[in-house]
Amino acid sequence: MAHNETQLHPRRRAPHPARDLILKAATEAFLAHGYAGVSIDQIAAQAGVSKPTIYSHFEGKEQLFIAIMNTVCDNFEEPFLGPDADTEDLAAMLLRIADNYTRAILAPGVLAMHRLFVAEAERFPELSRRYYEVGPRRVHRTLAGFFKQRMVRGDIRTCDPMMLAQFFAALVIAPMRTRRLFAVDAAIDWTAMDKQNREAIALFVDGCRPR
Numbered sequence: 001m002a003h004n005e006t007q008l009h010p011r012r013r014a015p016h017p018a019r020d021l022i023l024k025a026a027t028e029a030f031l032a033h034g035y036a037g038v039s040i041d042q043i044a045a046q047a048g049v050s051k052p053t054i055y056s057h058f059e060g061k062e063q064l065f066i067a068i069m070n071t072v073c074d075n076f077e078e079p080f081l082g083p084d085a086d087t088e089d090l091a092a093m094l095l096r097i098a099d100n101y102t103r104a105i106l107a108p109g110v111l112a113m114h115r116l117f118v119a120e121a122e123r124f125p126e127l128s129r130r131y132y133e134v135g136p137r138r139v140h141r142t143l144a145g146f147f148k149q150r151m152v153r154g155d156i157r158t159c160d161p162m163m164l165a166q167f168f169a170a171l172v173i174a175p176m177r178t179r180r181l182f183a184v185d186a187a188i189d190w191t192a193m194d195k196q197n198r199e200a201i202a203l204f205v206d207g208c209r210p211r
Contacts, residue, residue, distance in 0.1 A: 098172040
């Protein structure tokens with residue numbers, strides 16, 4: 001199903017109480033039941049509004065989902081490394097990045113949205129690409145810039161910085177996120193997560209050391 005650029009980058013709207021209630025109710029319903037398992041009647045009941053009120057703001061369920069996904073993408077924070085990113089001890093800086101990254105990505109709400117968007121990627125391919133670009137891809141680009149600077153300094157052996165960024169992100173996030181996405185663990189053991197990050201950084205730094 002195709003969606004145009006207006007849908008991908010909607011005009012900013014002024015806050016509206018009823019619209020916000022509808023979006024909140026729709027988000028909760030989609031997360032609980034998936035896109036196919038939710039009707040406009042359910043959303044109206046959960047939001048405490050009438051169906052005509054929903055249709056006065058959205059054309060239907062598809063436009064509601066598009067609005068939710070665009071809102072999530074618009075609210076992604078710019079990856080932040082700090083002013084000392086290029087001068088601090090490499091292992092210490094990478095551990096700080098790993099700690100911040102894992103806590104952001106493994107937050108329950110973020111995981112739930114990630115699971116929903118992956119499930120609906122084929123239904124909304126353009127929106128899914130936008131989600132990837134402003135989320136994972138932007139983190140990878142930021143990390144690649146950081147690694148490129150460290151290569152110039154001689155802290156890391158020369159290689160493809162984007163590939164290295166993807167390796168690093170997978171190393172610190174994949175094991176625990178996979179367990180949470182499949183509901184293997186009811187909650188995150190942050191003591192174990194922090195230990196994993198320290199071990200991952202030690203291996204990563206050793207593997208990237210100039211020969």
